[in-house]
Amino acid sequence: MEKFVNCFFELLDDTDKSLITSDTVFKELEEWTSILALSLIAMVDEVYDVTLDTDDIRDANKLEDLYRAIQQKM
Structure with missing residues (x-):
């Protein structure tokens, strides 16, 4: 989980x-687009070799x- 949180943070600028x-x-988050x-x-x-789809993001x-959605797809 910590790795995922850190990777997510790397995507952010501000x-x-x-x-x-x-x-x-x-x-x-203000940066969410x-x-x-x-x-x-x-x-x-790239990191988990898992494909999230828009439903995964919408439902989270x-x-x-x-992270739970990623784990379920591994």
């Missing part, structure tokens, strides 16, 4: 790292939810 935890509601969603999908594919609220 958000303080202390705000990014497994409990972060990522869609409420459709471009960031695409970057997230690419990062997950927290980073922990996204």
